[in-house]
Amino acid sequence: MLITVMKFGGTSVADPEKIQRAAERAIAQRRRGDAVVVVVSAPGEMTDELIALAERVTPKPDDRELDQLVSTGEQVGIALFAMACRARGAPAVSLTGPQAGIDAVGAYGRAQIRRIRTRVIMKHLKAGRIVVLAGFQGLHPSGDTTTLGRGGSDLTAVAVASALKTGRCEIFSDVKGVYTADPRIVHDARKLPRISFEEMLELAGAGAQVMQARSMEVAERFGVEIHVRSAFRPAAGTLIVAREDLMLEKAFVSSLALDKSEVRLSVVGVPDQPGVAAQVLTALAADDIPVDMIIQSAPSQAGVNDISFMTPKGHAVKAKKALESVAKKLGAERVDLHDQVAKVSAVGTGFRHSPKIAATMFSALAKHKINIHMISASDLRVSCVVDLQNGETALRALHKAYGLGKGRR
Amino acid sequence: MLITVMKFGGTSVADPEKIQRAAERAIAQRRRGDAVVVVVSAPGEMTDELIALAERVTPKPDDRELDQLVSTGEQVGIALFAMACRARGAPAVSLTGPQAGIDAVGAYGRAQIRRIRTRVIMKHLKAGRIVVLAGFQGLHPSGDTTTLGRGGSDLTAVAVASALKTGRCEIFSDVKGVYTADPRIVHDARKLPRISFEEMLELAGAGAQVMQARSMEVAERFGVEIHVRSAFRPAAGTLIVAREDLMLEKAFVSSLALDKSEVRLSVVGVPDQPGVAAQVLTALAADDIPVDMIIQSAPSQAGVNDISFMTPKGHAVKAKKALESVAKKLGAERVDLHDQVAKVSAVGTGFRHSPKIAATMFSALAKHKINIHMISASDLRVSCVVDLQNGETALRALHKAYGLGKGRR
Numbered sequence: 001m002l003i004t005v006m007k008f009g010g011t012s013v014a015d016p017e018k019i020q021r022a023a024e025r026a027i028a029q030r031r032r033g034d035a036v037v038v039v040v041s042a043p044g045e046m047t048d049e050l051i052a053l054a055e056r057v058t059p060k061p062d063d064r065e066l067d068q069l070v071s072t073g074e075q076v077g078i079a080l081f082a083m084a085c086r087a088r089g090a091p092a093v094s095l096t097g098p099q100a101g102i103d104a105v106g107a108y109g110r111a112q113i114r115r116i117r118t119r120v121i122m123k124h125l126k127a128g129r130i131v132v133l134a135g136f137q138g139l140h141p142s143g144d145t146t147t148l149g150r151g152g153s154d155l156t157a158v159a160v161a162s163a164l165k166t167g168r169c170e171i172f173s174d175v176k177g178v179y180t181a182d183p184r185i186v187h188d189a190r191k192l193p194r195i196s197f198e199e200m201l202e203l204a205g206a207g208a209q210v211m212q213a214r215s216m217e218v219a220e221r222f223g224v225e226i227h228v229r230s231a232f233r234p235a236a237g238t239l240i241v242a243r244e245d246l247m248l249e250k251a252f253v254s255s256l257a258l259d260k261s262e263v264r265l266s267v268v269g270v271p272d273q274p275g276v277a278a279q280v281l282t283a284l285a286a287d288d289i290p291v292d293m294i295i296q297s298a299p300s301q302a303g304v305n306d307i308s309f310m311t312p313k314g315h316a317v318k319a320k321k322a323l324e325s326v327a328k329k330l331g332a333e334r335v336d337l338h339d340q341v342a343k344v345s346a347v348g349t350g351f352r353h354s355p356k357i358a359a360t361m362f363s364a365l366a367k368h369k370i371n372i373h374m375i376s377a378s379d380l381r382v383s384c385v386v387d388l389q390n391g392e393t394a395l396r397a398l399h400k401a402y403g404l405g406k407g408r409r
Numbered sequence: 410m411l412i413t414v415m416k417f418g419g420t421s422v423a424d425p426e427k428i429q430r431a432a433e434r435a436i437a438q439r440r441r442g443d444a445v446v447v448v449v450s451a452p453g454e455m456t457d458e459l460i461a462l463a464e465r466v467t468p469k470p471d472d473r474e475l476d477q478l479v480s481t482g483e484q485v486g487i488a489l490f491a492m493a494c495r496a497r498g499a500p501a502v503s504l505t506g507p508q509a510g511i512d513a514v515g516a517y518g519r520a521q522i523r524r525i526r527t528r529v530i531m532k533h534l535k536a537g538r539i540v541v542l543a544g545f546q547g548l549h550p551s552g553d554t555t556t557l558g559r560g561g562s563d564l565t566a567v568a569v570a571s572a573l574k575t576g577r578c579e580i581f582s583d584v585k586g587v588y589t590a591d592p593r594i595v596h597d598a599r600k601l602p603r604i605s606f607e608e609m610l611e612l613a614g615a616g617a618q619v620m621q622a623r624s625m626e627v628a629e630r631f632g633v634e635i636h637v638r639s640a641f642r643p644a645a646g647t648l649i650v651a652r653e654d655l656m657l658e659k660a661f662v663s664s665l666a667l668d669k670s671e672v673r674l675s676v677v678g679v680p681d682q683p684g685v686a687a688q689v690l691t692a693l694a695a696d697d698i699p700v701d702m703i704i705q706s707a708p709s710q711a712g713v714n715d716i717s718f719m720t721p722k723g724h725a726v727k728a729k730k731a732l733e734s735v736a737k738k739l740g741a742e743r744v745d746l747h748d749q750v751a752k753v754s755a756v757g758t759g760f761r762h763s764p765k766i767a768a769t770m771f772s773a774l775a776k777h778k779i780n781i782h783m784i785s786a787s788d789l790r791v792s793c794v795v796d797l798q799n800g801e802t803a804l805r806a807l808h809k810a811y812g813l814g815k816g817r818r
Contacts, residue, residue, distance in 0.1 A: 019466055054492060057489050058492050060496070062496075068505075069484070076481055079477040083471055083478075086467075
């Protein structure tokens with residue numbers, strides 16, 4: 001029995017009409033002869049609406065009860081989806097995480113899938129039914145329903161594909177695939193037929209939120225290819241595959257990302273002593289502040305230097321506070337926050353062996369008189385922080401400089 | 410351990426503010442030392458909204474999937490209720506029907522509670538937690554969540570009170586109790602401290618929808634007293650108790666009801682032969698048409714008579730069609746439908762032994778020149794059908810005639 005796992009995100013099942021279209025996709029796949037498992041998210045904004053409702057009851061809802069509440073969103077999604085299938089004559093059954101045998105452990109609100117007991121799913125598949133699974137949830141050992149945290153429906157789809165040994169998982173959403181750059185900014189951006197998990201993870205880190213990082217890591221580990229595609233158009237999207245499946249003979253840039261969601265923080269005038277950077281980062285880690293592009297500048301004056309990094313806007317205030325406290329202890333001069341910045345990144349493969357890729361970025365930006373505030377580079381990514389107002393110009397300039405436009409490769 | 414079962418209906422938990430007030434009621438009871446089980450309905454119009462959503466997906470949603478969908482309403486209610494308790498420092502836990510050990514059998518959408526395994530509920534009560542149970546749902550032997558049909562949350566409350574042997578169940582809603590007549594129509598209507606199950610069932614049949622009939626039957630059978638009271642006011646409401654608990658020495662009227670929701674149907678000119686009434690009623694039963702006050706008139710002309718009855722407006726068209734078909738077979742003259750009618754009823758005890766109660770009704774109506782179309786009487790109820798425009802006048806006249814006003818008894 002060939003099994004296809006299809007995951008539909010919240011925007012793909014946002015209203016009854018979209019649910020019907022998604023159901024038709026699943027039925028078409030079933031009629032081609034495959035057994036079909038559909039993983040469904042909560043329709044549209046339902047999860048956020050339920051959280052808002054909870055916050056009207058109490059500003060700090062209990063985690064266990066929040067899971068009891070929020071998990072109804074996916075339950076609504078699967079019931080409506082299964083109804084739509086059945087109304088079109090296709091046998092279908094909806095299953096919540098607990099009903100489907102998805103066992104989860106760990107803290108409420110961010111549990112991990114421990115195992116999937118596939119007996120119930122297989123029974124329904126063998127009976128010819130489309131199995132419609134609630135994403136984002138599982139059965140806690142206590143008997144409670146728990147949720148898996150952000151991106152959890154993708155994770156459910158990947159874990160189910162792995163448990164059913166399908167080798168692939170189709171992720172339907174409102175994006176058509178992975179592009180060489182954001183097509184809303186770069187008019188000749190191209191959809192990539194394939195990309196590696198590593199590059200996707202770097203793209204996620206560079207601010208391109210196609211898929212949640214944790215699900216990609218799990219997919220790679222368990223050998224599940226991911227097909228990211230549009231819920232509203234029939235065309236194929238982008239296949240995310242393991243690195244060894246891609247031609248690696250030369251360094252190349254796959255895709256660019258522009259991230260305007262971060263701020264730059266600097267501790268200025270830090271004594272140039274061992275252990276200082278560690279103290280700064282420990283303070284940030286203690287407050288769960290995500291950090292990207294940590295850079296310690298070469299001392300501009302004798303015995304002092306600056307430590308800078310990027311962090312999401314939502315963490316800026318907390319981060320500044322933590323830094324000011326550590327700056328005082330270290331005898332640093334001050335803490336600077338720059339919020340008019342953008343991070344532009346090139347993601348690809350083999351960068352370490354090809355300084356040309358970084359060089360191309362710097363010269364393209366220079367040609368457009370775009371000043372670079374920070375640089376970081378790895379084997380898979382080169383990122384530059386520039387003024388916010390130059391972000392889109394930078395993206396377009398780099399897309400051209402790397403020859404990523406339609407028909408160029 | 411003294412256990413109090415408190416049930417809050419949809420209007421009592423319609424929004425976060427009302428949920429908070431209801432939670433405070435439960436906490437107050439807990440702090441008085443009782444163990445507390447709360448049964449919660451879906452907030453406000455949520456059940457109807459979910460059904461409307463399903464009908465946008467398909468006009469005939471599958472029953473199993475409709476239960477999967479609709480049962481989320483109560484799940485939202487219990488999670489919010491438990492959060493509200495915890496936010497006020499009262500340990501609480503929400504449990505869906507399946508989580509609570511409520512086993513149900515029968516058709517989806519109108520299942521019956523088979524048994525309640527109280528282990529989980531008792532564990533939480535012993536740990537000092539307020540147990541917040543989803544009404545209206547149970548675990549089907551298939552592993553599915555199923556709903557109990559109309560009035561199902563009352564039924565859950567009664568069944569839980571019976572399983573926990575509490576002897577009583579508090580039903581909180583937007584009514585303050587059972588009145589001698591509708592206080593919106595009769596200004597001196599009085600709240601009754603007690604009433605019997607039989608009288609309540611007659612009142613329900615007479616159109617007063619305080620509580621669903623099935624839950625009262627179950628409560629009576631399993632010896633659970635019901636306290637119907639306001640969710641928004643502290644005062645005691647009306648206790649519904651077994652008949653033997655009331656003083657029965659004399660016939661008395663407890664309460665009046667006015668029902669404007671029915672129509673009168675008559676098959677006119679039916680041959681006066683044995684088996685004719687049976688044929689008429691069989692035709693109605695075949696179409697599931699509810700029937701009240703069946704009256705076969707004495708023959709007004711030789712060899713023919715009329716058969717009349719009352720039925721809810723929603724069934725009028727279907728009933729008329731069924732009657733016209735049976736009228737043709739019987740050679741009856743015609744079928745009449747009167748929709749400008751109202752049914753006024755007196756409910757009490759010992760009527761059979763006291764013709765005075767029926768006589769008082771007829772003379773009070775005569776005094777107000779109100780014409781009576783139909784009469785029916787039992788030991789517990791006397792009903793008259795009058796013109797719709799006379800309904801409220803009749804109710805007020807009877808309230809006075811029976812001496813039911815404030816301070817009279």
